[in-house]
Amino acid sequence: MKTVLLTGGLGFIGSHIAVNLIESDYKVIIADDLSNSKIETLDKIEKITGKSPIFYQVDVCERKLLEKTFSENRIDSVVHLAGYKSVAESTQEPIKYYRNNLISTLTVLEEMQKYKIAQFVFSSSATVYGSENPVPYKEDMKIGNCTNPYGHTKLISEEIARDVAKANPYISVMMLRYFNPVGAHSSGLIGEEPQGEPSNLMPYICKVASGEYEYLSVFGNDYPTKDGTGVRDYIHVEDLAEGHVKALEYLKNNPGSHIFNLGTGQGYSVLEILEAFEKANNVKISYRIEPRRPGDLSEFYADPSKANEVLDWRAERTVEDMCRDSWNYVLTNSKTDKF
Numbered sequence: 062m063k064t065v066l067l068t069g070g071l072g073f074i075g076s077h078i079a080v081n082l083i084e085s086d087y088k089v090i091i092a093d094d095l096s097n098s099k100i101e102t103l104d105k106i107e108k109i110t111g112k113s114p115i116f117y118q119v120d121v122c123e124r125k126l127l128e129k130t131f132s133e134n135r136i137d138s139v140v141h142l143a144g145y146k147s148v149a150e151s152t153q154e155p156i157k158y159y160r161n162n163l164i165s166t167l168t169v170l171e172e173m174q175k176y177k178i179a180q181f182v183f184s185s186s187a188t189v190y191g192s193e194n195p196v197p198y199k200e201d202m203k204i205g206n207c208t209n210p211y212g213h214t215k216l217i218s219e220e221i222a223r224d225v226a227k228a229n230p231y232i233s234v235m236m237l238r239y240f241n242p243v244g245a246h247s248s249g250l251i252g253e254e255p256q257g258e259p260s261n262l263m264p265y266i267c268k269v270a271s272g273e274y275e276y277l278s279v280f281g282n283d284y285p286t287k288d289g290t291g292v293r294d295y296i297h298v299e300d301l302a303e304g305h306v307k308a309l310e311y312l313k314n315n316p317g318s319h320i321f322n323l324g325t326g327q328g329y330s331v332l333e334i335l336e337a338f339e340k341a342n343n344v345k346i347s348y349r350i351e352p353r354r355p356g357d358l359s360e361f362y363a364d365p366s367k368a369n370e371v372l373d374w375r376a377e378r379t380v381e382d383m384c385r386d387s388w389n390y391v392l393t394n395s396k397t398d399k400f
C-alpha cells in the first residue's frame with residue numbers, strides 16, 4: 062500500500078482529498094496545524110471511509126517538528142496543500158502570506174530531498190495566470206503579473222518545485238492549478254467552514270442563508286462581464302479531490318514536471334451563483350451591490366482539456382450539486398433547529 066503525506070489534510074480541500082486517497086487504497090498521513098481546520102474532521106474522515114489517517118499536529122514551516130512525520134513513516138509521495146489561501150487577506154498581510162506559503166513549501170521539499178521521496182503534488186492556483194492572460198486559461202500560458210500576494214506565493218512555490226525537480230531527477234513534481242473549489246462531501250460530514258468571517262463567496266452565501274449574516278455584499282457589478290459581477294470557474298470539491306488521485310497515479314508513471322488546470326471550463330457570475338443557490342435550496346439570499354474588492358479580476362475560468370485528456374479526469378458535478386451540497390453541509394452540522 063502506497064503512503065501519502067497530505068499537508069493541510071484536515072482543511073476543506075485536504076479532507077476531501079484524504080477521503081478519496083483512502084478510498085483509492087492509499088495509506089494517508091496528515092500534517093496540519095489546525096489554523097484553519099478542526100481536529101473533529103479526523104473522526105469524520107474515519108466515519109466516511111472506516112479508516113483514520115495518522116495525524117501530526119504540526120506547522121509544516123517548523124522543520125524540526127515536521128521531521129518526525131518523515132522519520133517515523135515510509136512516505137512514498139507528498140500532496141502539499143498547507144498554506145493560507147485568501148486573496149483579500151493576502152493584500153492586507155503580504156509578509157504573513159510570503160512567510161507561511163513559501164517556507165512551508167521549502168521545508169516540505171527539503172525533507173523530500175533528505176528522505177528521497179519521489180512525488181510532489183502541489184496545490185497551486187489559477188491566480189498564477191495573473192491579469193494579462195485571456196480566458197480560458199491554458200497551462201502553457203506565460204504566468205506572472207499576479208494581482209495579489211497569494212497568487213505570487215503560488216507562482217514562486219511552483220518555480221521552487223520545478224527547480225528542485227531539475228536538481229533531483231528522482232523527484233517528480235505536479236502543479237495542480239485550482240480554480241474556485243466549492244461544495245461539500247455528499248454525506249454532509251465534511252465541508253467548508255472557514256474560521257471567522259469567510260472571504261469566499263459560497264461560505265458567505267451559506268451564512269446569509271442560515272441567517273447569520275443579513276445580506277451578501279456583491280463586490281462590484283460594473284465589470285465587463287455578462288451581468289457586471291465577477292465570473293469564476295466554480296468546481297465541486299469532490300471533483301477536485303478525484304483529480305488529485307488521478308494526478309498522483311499519472312505522476313508515479315511519468316517522471317518530470319507537470320502542470321494541470323483543475324476546473325470545469327465554465328464561468329459563472331456572482332449573481333448566477335446566488336440564483337442557483339436560491340433555486341437549488343429554495344431559500345432567499347438578500348444582497349447589496351458594494352464597490353469592487355482589491356485584487357479581484359473580473360473574469361477567469363479554465364481550459365481543462367489537458368487534464369481531461371492526459372489524466373482522464375473531468376469535473377462532472379453541476380453548479381446545482383455545488384449549491385445543494387454546500388447547503389446540506391450547513392444543515393447537517395447546524396446546532397439549531399431553525400431550518
Ligand code: WQD
Nearest residue numbers: 146148186239240241260261262265278279280291331357
Ligand atoms: C469569487 C467571486 C468576488 C465574496 C478563490 C480562492 C483562491 C483561489 C482563487 C484557489 C469574486 C465575489 C466574494 C463575497 C462577492 N483558489 N464575492 N462577495 O477571489 O476568486 O479566490 O479562487 O487557489 O484561493 O480564494 O474567490 O470566492 O473570494 O470570490 O461578491 O462576499 O465572488 O468578488 O468575483 P476568489 P471568492
